[in-house]
Amino acid sequence: xQILVIGGDGIGxxxxxxxxxxxxxxxxxxxxxxxxxxxxxGHAAIEATGSPLPEETLRKAHGSDAILFGAIGHPKYxxxxxxxxxxxxxxxxxxxxxxxxxxxxPIKLFDELLNASSIKPEIxxxxxxxxxxxxxxxxxxxxxxxxxxxxxxxxxxxxxxxEVERIAHKAxxxxxxxxxxxxxxxxxxxLESSRLWRETVNEVAMQYPDVELHHQFIDSAAxxxxxxxRMFDVILTGNLFGDxxxxxxxxxxxxxxxxxxxxxxxxxxxxxxxxxxAPDIAGKGIANPLASILSVALLLEYSFGMKKEAESVxxxxxxxxxxxxxxxxIADNNTPKEKILGTKAMG
Amino acid sequence: xQILVIGGDGIGxxxxxxxxxxxxxxxxxxxxxxxxxxxxxGHAAIEATGSPLPEETLRKAHGSDAILFGAIGHPKYxxxxxxxxxxxxxxxxxxxxxxxxxxxxPIKLFDELLNASSIKPEIxxxxxxxxxxxxxxxxxxxxxxxxxxxxxxxxxxxxxxxEVERIAHKAxxxxxxxxxxxxxxxxxxxLESSRLWRETVNEVAMQYPDVELHHQFIDSAAxxxxxxxRMFDVILTGNLFGDxxxxxxxxxxxxxxxxxxxxxxxxxxxxxxxxxxAPDIAGKGIANPLASILSVALLLEYSFGMKKEAESVxxxxxxxxxxxxxxxxIADNNTPKEKILGTKAMG
Ligand SMILES: CC(C)[C@H](C(=O)O)[C@@H](O)C(=O)O
Ligand SMILES: CC(C)[C@H](C(=O)O)[C@@H](O)C(=O)O
Numbered sequence: 001x002q003i004l005v006i007g008g009d010g011i012g013x014x015x016x017x018x019x020x021x022x023x024x025x026x027x028x029x030x031x032x033x034x035x036x037x038x039x040x041x042g043h044a045a046i047e048a049t050g051s052p053l054p055e056e057t058l059r060k061a062h063g064s065d066a067i068l069f070g071a072i073g074h075p076k077y078x079x080x081x082x083x084x085x086x087x088x089x090x091x092x093x094x095x096x097x098x099x100x101x102x103x104x105x106p107i108k109l110f111d112e113l114l115n116a117s118s119i120k121p122e123i124x125x126x127x128x129x130x131x132x133x134x135x136x137x138x139x140x141x142x143x144x145x146x147x148x149x150x151x152x153x154x155x156x157x158x159x160x161x162x163e164v165e166r167i168a169h170k171a172x173x174x175x176x177x178x179x180x181x182x183x184x185x186x187x188x189x190x191l192e193s194s195r196l197w198r199e200t201v202n203e204v205a206m207q208y209p210d211v212e213l214h215h216q217f218i219d220s221a222a223x224x225x226x227x228x229x230r231m232f233d234v235i236l237t238g239n240l241f242g243d244x245x246x247x248x249x250x251x252x253x254x255x256x257x258x259x260x261x262x263x264x265x266x267x268x269x270x271x272x273x274x275x276x277x278a279p280d281i282a283g284k285g286i287a288n289p290l291a292s293i294l295s296v297a298l299l300l301e302y303s304f305g306m307k308k309e310a311e312s313v314x315x316x317x318x319x320x321x322x323x324x325x326x327x328x329x330i331a332d333n334n335t336p337k338e339k340i341l342g343t344k345a346m347g
Numbered sequence: 348x349q350i351l352v353i354g355g356d357g358i359g360x361x362x363x364x365x366x367x368x369x370x371x372x373x374x375x376x377x378x379x380x381x382x383x384x385x386x387x388x389g390h391a392a393i394e395a396t397g398s399p400l401p402e403e404t405l406r407k408a409h410g411s412d413a414i415l416f417g418a419i420g421h422p423k424y425x426x427x428x429x430x431x432x433x434x435x436x437x438x439x440x441x442x443x444x445x446x447x448x449x450x451x452x453p454i455k456l457f458d459e460l461l462n463a464s465s466i467k468p469e470i471x472x473x474x475x476x477x478x479x480x481x482x483x484x485x486x487x488x489x490x491x492x493x494x495x496x497x498x499x500x501x502x503x504x505x506x507x508x509x510e511v512e513r514i515a516h517k518a519x520x521x522x523x524x525x526x527x528x529x530x531x532x533x534x535x536x537x538l539e540s541s542r543l544w545r546e547t548v549n550e551v552a553m554q555y556p557d558v559e560l561h562h563q564f565i566d567s568a569a570x571x572x573x574x575x576x577r578m579f580d581v582i583l584t585g586n587l588f589g590d591x592x593x594x595x596x597x598x599x600x601x602x603x604x605x606x607x608x609x610x611x612x613x614x615x616x617x618x619x620x621x622x623x624x625a626p627d628i629a630g631k632g633i634a635n636p637l638a639s640i641l642s643v644a645l646l647l648e649y650s651f652g653m654k655k656e657a658e659s660v661x662x663x664x665x666x667x668x669x670x671x672x673x674x675x676x677i678a679d680n681n682t683p684k685e686k687i688l689g690t691k692a693m694g
Contacts, residue, residue: 073536077536078535078536081535081543081545081546081549088536088537092537118466118467118470118573118574118575119466119467119573120465120467139486139537139538142501144538144539144540145539146539148507151507151509152505152506152507152508152543153505153506153539153540153542153543154489154503154504154506154539154540155503155505155538155540156502156503156504157486157501157502157503157504158500158501158502159499159500159501160498160499161498161499162498187587187590188428189420189425189434189435190435190439190486190487191486191491191502192491192500192502193491194428195428195429195500196428196493196499196500198428199428199429202428215425218590219591219594220594220623222569222591222594222595223594223597223598223603225595226465226466226573226595226598227465227598243534243566244565244566244569244591245569246566247566247567247569247570248566248569248570248572248573248595251570251573251574256570
């Protein structure tokens with residue numbers, strides 16, 4: 001089992017170090033021969049090599065069975081939109097190169113964190129959503145350019161039928177193993193690409209007569225997600241709308257610091273927290289490593305089929321929360337000071 | 348004062364009838380010569396004339412001083428993405444024809460509704476956000492088409508500098524009269540149009556050194572809006588991101604049924620609730636007319652400069668809420684049954 005560890009930028013490195021430690025423990029406890037390598041991506045890669053996605057990283061990625069990733073992004077680029085070489089190109093390039101078209105983001109609240117959210121506990125209790133976000137298409141990868149001497153800028157939002165079909169199948173299949181409800185999110189009342197999305201999802205749905213399909217406009221979905229999160233089972237959506245909704249949905253799980261994701265394509269699986277590089281807290285030793293550790297659980301299950309091992313990781317997280325330990329992002333008014341841990345202690 | 352009333356589709360007609368009644372009352376109380384006319388838009392217009400935006404509606408719109416609008420949309424089109432003539436084209440066409448590039452959406456919670464939201468009262472208390480959503484550009488109005496024999500569909504997300512400048516100025520000017528903070532929302536780490544947006548907002552900001560400017564990525568903004576709504580004062584964003592964020596923000600105000608909006612351009616102002624046509628409750632007489640009535644307050648203030656009259660409308664809404672009256676969407680577990688009103692009684 002060849003595992004590539006890419007910390008990336010900001011808190012990415014800090015939290016991924018603990019994800020890796022958990023993998024090492026699992027490897028020795030269950031006697032799995034995990035072999036690790038590391039690589040650069042994003043701002044860190046630009047600094048070292050000039051490219052956000054160095055050749056070497058790409059080669060190592062293709063040669064590994066699974067990738068544990070941290071986060072990407074740096075304020076330098078956010079403050080200067082005119083920079084041509086940008087960290088995010090590394091992550092987007094790798095997603096594309098590995099054909100990672102399905103991004104799976106489970107949103108489930110640990111009972112212990114019921115009070116950590118800004119949403120009322122009675123609204124949240126029992127919420128359990130599985131997001132299928134398309135990851136290699138949409139306005140992320142359409143043509144983008146300037147014209148009129150730089151005074152106009154555009155990005156093409158684009159989807160082809162086969163791209164919608166393949167992820168729709170994954171979503172319906174997953175719904176079959178759950179509550180059998182799919183909400184497909186688009187903006188078909190305005191966008192042609194959304195109308196293609198909706199038509200195609202309708203066609204795929206015919207093969208899953210046992211699964212209930214609902215369509216929801218993105219604006220309405222953004223509202224319903226917090227108004228009534230329990231109405232959702234599987235949510236299927238495009239790259240941009242998925243980006244927005246899953247960040248929003250992090251409030252259902254109490255904190256962004258708790259959410260893991262799996263990106264699946266044709267071969268190598270890619271696992272990462274949904275949180276970003278959080279430059280404001282980077283280097284302070286307070287970042288929550290649980291999203292990285294829960295990403296490890298997804299890696300074990302999806303890439304290696306190690307269900308028992310994955311469960312033991314999730315149980316360890318649950319146990320730690322039950323014992324009252326919190327990082328600052330998931331602490332609430334009732335958390336005693338001595339139970340608030342830094343990255344290392346929580347790891 | 349020539350006022351055009353366009354009910355539109357679904358509950359649009361039911362709620363706008365009460366908005367109009369309030370205008371009539373104000374007219375007779377304050378002795379203003381309000382003259383009314385009506386016109387068709389959306390599905391209703393397609394049924395009657397074949398076009399979602401009939402010539403006559405366009406002519407009447409241009410000839411009026413202000414427009415009070417209801418809502419648009421019909422399930423027939425949502426279920427059949429292949430239909431070429433669609434209700435929303437009427438609304439989008441009218442926004443474009445009237446040059447309504449600034450959509451202002453105030454999000455303010457009436458104290459009485461503190462418990463109507465899914466968000467915790469202690470998170471909401473004091474939240475007061477003014478959205479500036481660009482309304483005549485972005486992926487809404489870029490080229491949209493099919494190719495590859497209909498198997499690929501695209502929409503061009505596009506912004507020009509002057510479009511960003513004019514709405515940015517409006518947002519900074521408004522911030523000056525408030526808490527002097529602007530959050531500009533984009534996805535500049537991925538989109539070229541967002542990078543142009545960010546550059547331009549940075550340039551405009553130099554003329555407002557007394558206003559604090561923050562940039563926020565849309566994913567992160569969608570999360571922070573419900574995690575910590577009080578951090579926001581003025582939010583400035585594009586058409587698509589504004590559509591999503593304002594619907595989401597309706598949870599801050601307790602219900603979508605409470606939110607009004609003003610669309611301002613070069614001359615005629617356009618006022619509408621932010622809620623949709625809600626086909627599921629249309630005709631049942633239970634829709635909340637307060638968003639339409641609060642849209643009337645915006646109309647009086649923005650189009651006619653009638654501050655006192657506008658305030659009296661808002662005060663009437665406050666008083667009614669204080670007396671405990673609710674429509675079903677803003678009722679909570681403590682609302683006695685006899686205080687839950689239908690559209691007419693609330694109107
Ligand atoms: C860093 C950024 C490019 C990325 C995205 O928008 O996909 C991130 O927000 C995510 O959700 O993984
Ligand atoms: C009906 C629809 C076209 C419209 C939009 O997306 O602008 C609505 O959602 C709104 O926010 O006014």
